[in-house]
Amino acid sequence: MQWMRPYETTCVHAEADVRVGGRFRVIMRAPDGEDHDVSGQYLEVVPDTRLVFTWAWRSTPERESLVTVMLRAEGNATELTLRHERFFDETTRDAHEGGWSSALDHLVEQFRRP
Template sequence: MGNKVTHAEMDVRVGGRFRVIMHAPDGGTNDVSGEYREVVPGSKLVFTWVWITTPERESLVTVVLRRDGDATLLTLTHEQFADEAARDSHRSGWTDVIDALEHLFA
């Protein structure tokens, strides 16, 4: 992982937008934005995902939170990729994010 978020804007409402800029350890910059399609406080977010470098390749992210006793289960689905390489790259990135969340809240 190792990306450092240097800018984040979020207007979390249906039709609202977000933008996140991250800097990678190798010096690269990652700039992603999107629009919130569904917002259910405490349980669900659906939003588009678009890299500034490939705006024609919009994908869709769904995050669902569900109580499980004293814990919360998080299900993240990212779909509508342009190709398998994009899918695999995002799988790796999201896995790093989920692992970091797990350590943070353990």
């Protein structure tokens, strides 16, 4: 809940059953009060290495896309590579690029806090 959101939103609900076939759901609230509800299913779970899951907004469930997160040890750090694909159109793809970038910035901030 601390990082899985674009900068301008707050995460008001997050749940995850991280196993193949398990599901996740995240609800983010925009400054205007509108909720953005996304969920999906885990297709691949390799601890400390790889997560693959579907991604669909409650408002457009027919537009399911695919997210792959890869992790690789880099000395005392971890390299994270995120690939989000199978978008409905380029506009949707471009909007997600900004959302993921700011969410990952939040993740980095979590590790920098004392």
